Amino acid sequence: MTEVDISWPWQYSFPPFFTLQPHPETRSKQVAAWKTLILDYCRQTKTYSLDVREANQWPLFSNSAINRKLDSNVIISILSELAKNGNAAALDKAKNRWEIYWHTxxxxxxxxxxxxxxxxxxxxxxxxxxxxxxxxxxxxxxxxxxxxxxxxxxxxxxxxxxxxxxxxxxxxxxxxx
Amino acid sequence: MNRIKENVRLYDGDQKTSFEGGELIITSHRILWGRPGAIPTGQTCLALNLSLVVYIEEESPSAFSFSKSRKIVLFLSESLNEQSNGPQYTSYYNFIKLSFRDGYQHNVIDTLNHALQQKAWENRQPKRQVEPSGVKALPTIKLRTGIVGIERTLQEKQKAADESISVAFQDLSKLMTMAKDMVKLSQTISTKIKEKQGDITDDDTVKFKSYLLSLGIDDPVTRDSYKSNTQYYRGLAREICTALRDPIEKMGGMMGMTDVFCRVNRARGLELLSPEDTLNACKAMETLDLPLKLYQFNSGVMVLQLKSLDDDTASDVTAQLIKDKESLTCEELGKHLGVSIVLAKERLLSAERVGKCCRDDSIEGLRFYPNLFLID
Structure with missing residues (x-):
């Protein structure tokens, strides 16, 4: 990964952002924020594909400043949400490898x-x-x-x-x- | 006193002896063993002074033995006088066994124990021996050392403990009856004070009343004074409401059922309530238009809460608290409100359920934050 200055959204330093929220309305806002963040991040870093097992170490999914990490399962479910809009596609059945299309x-x-x-x-x-x-x-x-x-x-x-x-x-x- | 048992074999320690199939007689002083018919006809027989017996024990039959023979073990002290007219000159063992080939009834053990406790041989001794004055009798050897000694001390200790426990409970039952009288007494005194208000200064009355109150509820609702269960529960419900309204208001409008149970019973002092009765009484509150009501969280946790407190206001209060502190864990909220952690967690979860806060579940624990997702 090339180091690119990312302008992180405010959610990125908000610890609850890294826990999937049970309240439906809150969760949809949270997931929407994640979707935007993932696409923005991939656009800025020119990332076309990722492996969840590896990507959960990326700064995108782990904020070392507040010591929070997004769980791999949550990453997969958010990517699946992205896939619904044609912004991502799983490459294997286990949904570990993904292509990200920040443009569809x-x-x-x-x-x-x-x-x-x-x-x-x-x-x-x-x-x-x-x-x-x-x-x-x-x-x-x-x-x-x-x-x-x-x-x-x-x-x-x-x-x-x-x-x-x-x-x-x-x-x-x-x-x- | 004499008990005759037949077909008895003697063991020296663990070893069988040739003395078998004889009769056994237990007297207050001795155990006699003789060949069949030998004792009544005055022939030679073996005798063991009971004074030498330290401790007796019933040998539990081993799992592999199919015979119905039962054994009693007699632990012996060393003979003081060196006369050796016994069947054997020396023995490696400090016990002998009596083996009852045909079994026996339990009263053999009882008889032996009884004879050992009576110590009939000691009663006679003073008559026989005239001790010179000034010379004390030799201190009787109280115990043999070793396992037998330890076992015997243990037995004695157990007996003493049993006795003291029963004495203690006697006191307790006395206390219970006395306490009832005490409550009655205090009631009559308080009514007398009310009547003679003029004689006693107000200060004294107030003081005395506060004493009574610190004792607890001065006239607890009891089942006896009601005809039906529902009426009883209604009475209880009223009592609980009056007793707990203030503390619940102080605690932020909610109290866990465990606390309710403890506090009510602490206030009653006597005539304790069962958890079921407490719960039923709280359930009855709904119908009685009382300031408190029973509330059950989704998780099943039950609390007694102010009627004025509904979900919305409660979660508003919780949300405001989280906002003030930036973030809260269950423990922190519990500490802040003076409620149990379980209750604090319920409050946070119910606030989360209406979207007033959001969670951060990490290895550091569960923490709740203001719901910035929805505010934004």
Whole structure:
């Protein structure tokens, strides 16, 4: 993890934030705050995936200043809440490994397609690396996007018949229409 | 006095002897053993002076023995006079056993014990021995040392303890009857004082009344004075209300049932209430339009609380307290309100249930904070 200055919300230093609240109304507020915090944190640290077993050590889920940690089960339930809005997806059945989409896949897709149209790259083939790490895309929101996530985004576009994935062994790329 | 038992075998310590199948006679002074028919006809027989017996014991039959033979163990002291006309010159043991092949009734042990306690041989001694004046009798050897001695002391101690306990309880029952009279007496005195108000200064009356009050409730409601249970409980309910209203108000409007039970019984002093009666009385309060009522938390904990106190106001008070102190644990709230931890926890939980506070459950324990989630 790269150290990034995160502007923590007030809840982060409020000990009850790290205990799942039994009162329904309180709990929904609490979970909402967690969802926002997780997405903000991942956006700022450019985190595309996490493993709960490892992530519960991250500053995101453990505030050493007040010596509080969010329980792994609670993390999983909050991530599941995120998944309902398309902001996260579990990668295994045990729900330990997650991809986090601080933009939903659809948002990413329209963003990328918008860039392609702007740069007039329709009908040309671009490698995944060029699309995610190329010098041309520097400064774009999707710069540095993880390849696994990128493929999922492009699948969305493919469904809309806006591109076609080329998954040959030696060259992995995409052709936009 | 004489008891004849047949088919008795003698043991020297743990070892069988050749003296078997004989008759046994217990007298106030001796135990006699002879071959069948030997004693009545005055033939030679064996005798053991009871004065030599220190302690007797019934040998519990071992789990493996199927015979109905029962044994009595006689622990003996050393013979003082060295005459050795006994069946054996020396013995390694300090006990002998009497084995009853055909079993026996319990009265053998009783008879032996009785003879040992009577000490008939001692009564005669002074007549026989004329002691020269000034010379004290040899101190009788009280106990043998060793296990026998210890066992005997233990037995004596137990007996003494038994006696003192029964004496103590006699005193207690006396006290109970006396105390009833005392209460009656104090009642008549107080009524007399009321009548003769003129003779005694107000100060004295007040003083005396406060003495009576510190004794507790001066006229406790008892079951005898009511015809039915419901009436009894109603009477009790009124009594509990008058007695506990002030303390409950001081404690923030709530009191756990254990405290109620203890306080009521402390105030009554005598005529103690059972927990059931207390509970039933508290249940009866609802119908009587009294200032207190029984309240049950979701967890099942029951409290007596002011009728004016409902859930909302109670949790408002709790929330305000948490706000003032920033955060509270059950212990801290309990200390602050002077209530038990169980009760404090219930109050915090009920405040949480309506969203007035939120919890922080960590290894440091359960702590409650103002509900900033909802305020924000």
């Amino acid at each position: 896949l659809e948002e990413w897709a329209s963003m990328i397609y918008g860039y392609i149209c702007e740069s007039g790259l329709q009908n040309s083939v671009i490698t995944f690396f060029e699309l995610s790490n190329g010098t041309d895309v520097e400064g774009q929101e999707f710069f540095g996007i993880q390849t696994e996530v990128l493929i999922k985004v492009l699948r969305v576009l493919e469904n809309d018949r806006k591109c076609e994935l080329i998954l040959a062994d030696d060259m992995q790329g995409v052709k936009f229409f």
